[in-house]
Amino acid sequence: MMRDMFNKAVVKAVWPIWLGYLPLGFAGGVLSQKVGLTPFEVGLMSLLVFAGSGQFIALAMMGSGSSSVSSIVVTTFIVNLRHLLYSSTLAGYLMGKSKKYLGLFAQGITDETFAMNLNQFSAPVAEWNPSRAIGLNILAHGCWIFSNVLGNVVGNIIVIDTAIVSYTLTAMFIGLWSFHFTSRLLVLTGVFAGILALVLSGVLDHKLNIVAATIVAATVGCVLEGSGRS
Amino acid sequence: MTSIEILYCTLGMCIVSYIPRVLPPLILSRMKIPAVVERWLKYVPTSVFGALVFCEIFTGPQGFNFSLTNINLLASLVVLAVAVRTNSLAKSIVFGLAAFWALQQVL
Numbered sequence: 001m002m003r004d005m006f007n008k009a010v011v012k013a014v015w016p017i018w019l020g021y022l023p024l025g026f027a028g029g030v031l032s033q034k035v036g037l038t039p040f041e042v043g044l045m046s047l048l049v050f051a052g053s054g055q056f057i058a059l060a061m062m063g064s065g066s067s068s069v070s071s072i073v074v075t076t077f078i079v080n081l082r083h084l085l086y087s088s089t090l091a092g093y094l095m096g097k098s099k100k101y102l103g104l105f106a107q108g109i110t111d112e113t114f115a116m117n118l119n120q121f122s123a124p125v126a127e128w129n130p131s132r133a134i135g136l137n138i139l140a141h142g143c144w145i146f147s148n149v150l151g152n153v154v155g156n157i158i159v160i161d162t163a164i165v166s167y168t169l170t171a172m173f174i175g176l177w178s179f180h181f182t183s184r185l186l187v188l189t190g191v192f193a194g195i196l197a198l199v200l201s202g203v204l205d206h207k208l209n210i211v212a213a214t215i216v217a218a219t220v221g222c223v224l225e226g227s228g229r230s
Numbered sequence: 231m232t233s234i235e236i237l238y239c240t241l242g243m244c245i246v247s248y249i250p251r252v253l254p255p256l257i258l259s260r261m262k263i264p265a266v267v268e269r270w271l272k273y274v275p276t277s278v279f280g281a282l283v284f285c286e287i288f289t290g291p292q293g294f295n296f297s298l299t300n301i302n303l304l305a306s307l308v309v310l311a312v313a314v315r316t317n318s319l320a321k322s323i324v325f326g327l328a329a330f331w332a333l334q335q336v337l
Contacts, residue, residue: 016323041236048244058243062231069235073242082278084250089274093257102259106252111282118275119319164330170302171309171326177279178313178322186276193277194284198294201285210285214277219267221273222266 005135009127016172017112017140022147023165027157028055029151035063039152047150050141051110053207054079055148073175081205085214086114093121101130108137108213112169115176185221193217299337305330 009020025046037059048173049055054076061067061075086109094102117136120128197213204212231239263271287302288294298304309326316322 016319019323026311035233036291037236038233039317041233041240045240045243048240049247051247054243054247058239062236062239065231069242072239073246076243077246080247081250084254085274088254088258089253089271091255092263092268092271094255094259097255097259099256102255103252106255107248109251115275115279164327164334167302167305168323168327168332170283171323171330172278172310172319172335173235173286174306174326175313175319175322177276177283178310179317180276180279181314186273189273190276190280192280194280196282197285198288201289204283210278210281211293213281214274217277217280218270218273221277222270225273 004129004131006139007132007135007180010132010135013116013132014139016168017116018143020165020169020172021140021143023160024052024169025144025147025152026155026160028052028059028217029153030155031056031063031147031151032148033057033152033155035059037062037151037152038061041100042152043145043149046053046145047141049076050107050144051076051080051083057206075206078208082111082207082211083114085107085211086111090114090117090121090133093117093133097130101134104135105130105134108134108141110140112172113137113140115173119176119179154180185224189217189221189224192220299329301333301337304333 028046029042032045032055037045045055049058057079058072058076061072085108090109093107095104113136117128117133120136121133177190180190187226193213193216196217197209200209200212203209283306287306288296289302290302292299295302305326308329309322312325313319313322
């Protein structure tokens with residue numbers, strides 16, 4: 001199991017995530033240090049929460065000084081609700097796995113690990129499996145913890161250009177998205193979701209626009225496929 | 231915030247983040263997923279990617295940016311072209327970052 005968890009295929013899949021998480025986690029670490037967290041505290045948060053946007057928003061709220069613990073926790077819940085969609089989608093590839101496996105795998109689900117695992121699972125050459133998927137999650141998670149702690153410790157010394165490095169993950173998402181363009185309806189559904197998310201961003205905060213746009217667009221796509229068939 | 235409040239925060243965040251992650255696999259991996267749900271789930275990835283990507287590209291620090299000098303947008307067209315043509319994620323990212331960097335110098 002271990003040998004299949006961390007092998008060349010897994011590293012080959014995880015590197016774009018590392019490339020994105022190093023600067024992103026570093027930036028999170030810098031912010032955490034400014035807010036007053038110790039390296040241990042941000043390391044623990046990165047281990048237990050493992051969510052980019054969730055941690056950034058929580059840290060910003062901590063820094064503002066006027067936010068209560070409960071308001072931060074509730075906000076985090078809303079921001080991370082979208083993981084529900086990811087874990088539901090991946091569940092089909094994890095049929096019959098043990099509770100222990102699923103419990104551990106679940107902790108590693110993020111925008112990025114979801115995208116990469118799904119892409120690997122649905123590749124035409126079926127060489128991906130649950131062991132590799134959890135290996136990818138763990139390697140991505142480890143990088144996240146490392147870069148957050150690093151940013152907290154040396155944040156004052158190093159300055160990085162965040163614009164270009166944060167674009168790495170956007171580029172990764174575009175690439176992975178395009179691999180799903182196997183029918184016209186899938187393309188149109190995605191574009192529709194994108195427009196909807198932008199429109200909804202005016203009224204829905206904390207990434208809820210992503211959740212709402214996804215639910216509506218996926219439903220429309222599903223209904224259109226049904227009507228096209230009959 | 232005091233360190234005990236930070237600890238409470240972290241633990242609370244851990245619990246509320248974990249629940250949406252773990253419940254669907256625990257439930258769905260032990261039952262036969264209805265065909266209509268499966269068909270719906272097929273459209274979730276493209277929708278999530280579309281939503282995430284559009285928000286990343288068109289939203290800047292000063293709100294929406296639909297102009298033709300939007301570096302995110304221009305670099306993304308490069309990524310898309312390379313991805314569709316080569317089917318290689320690595321090439322798409324490398325060319326995208328190169329385009330982004332070049333556009334930063336010009337614009």
